[in-house]
Amino acid sequence: MTRAATGPAQRPGLLAQPGTRLVRTAGDGLTVAWRNLTALRRIPRLLVFSTIQPLVFVLMFRYVFGGVVAPALHGVSYVDFLIPGIFVQTAVFGAMNTAIGLATDMQTGLMERFRSLPMARSAVLVGRTTADLGRHVFVVALMTGVGFAIGFRIHAGVWALLGGILLVLAFGFAMSWIFAVVGMAVGDPETAQAAAFPVLAPLVFASAAFVPVDTMPGWLQAFARHQPVSRTAEAVRDLVLGGPTAQDVWQALAWDAGIVLAFAPLGVWLYRKAV
Secondary structure, three states, rough: OOHHOHHHHHHHHHHHHHHHHHHHHHHHHHHHHHHHHHHHHHHHHHHHHHHHHHHHHHHHHHHHHHHHHHHHHOOOOOHHHHHHHHHHHHHHOOOOOHHHHHHHHOOOHHHHHHOOOOOOOOOOHHHHHHHHHOOOOOHHHHHHHHHOOOOOOOOOOHHHHHHHHHHHHHHHHHHHHHHHHHHHHHHHHHHHHHHHHHHHHHHHOOOOOOOHHHHHHHHHHHHHHHHHHHHHHHHHHHHHHHHHHHHHHHHHHHHHHHHHHHHHHHHHHHHHHOO
């Protein structure tokens, strides 16, 4: 039986219904996500090494730089300031795996196999970003436990902490779409890893994740204060430490929505072009 006889073109009535197309795309995406999660389960060392890096960052910043930064926090414990930033940093660095994973799939020819199947073209990218979101859940949960072990405390209740974690996961999902575009654009895992660093380094280190923006040079403060990592880190801090939250939370969510709306169509276009 030919592909034309089995593909979506044989079901024009279904494709004419946007709701049906959305359901089918979501189903295809979840299938690909399950495939990626199954691969992660079969290679557990990938998950182990995904947790080592943020753990090193937690311990290094807490015990090496904490004494230097703490006086600039005006009475706020550095560990309480740090852990929300570590959450966001973990989401950004974890999203880099989206670029590497997609580039690996392209190099091994898996994309061509997907193309031969009667599935939504966006499902490959949706599945990859959704699977990486599942990995973010595990890593952020682990970092929360490590944070409590080294002295992190929440000041606004458990629900505020859960809200902060959800905000981090939404940001990680949005960042995965940026790195999906990077992975599709370069096409091999080594280059994807090298190309991802110039994107994530300024966002993470020139931000409010680890130090107050006021301690930075004046020319850098405008960028550091208004970029998405800072806005998300400050929103999570507002939630877990208490205080006005609405403005920072809405700005963080606006960044998430803007990133997905900009990079998801670009990623799908690159996928169609590549395969």
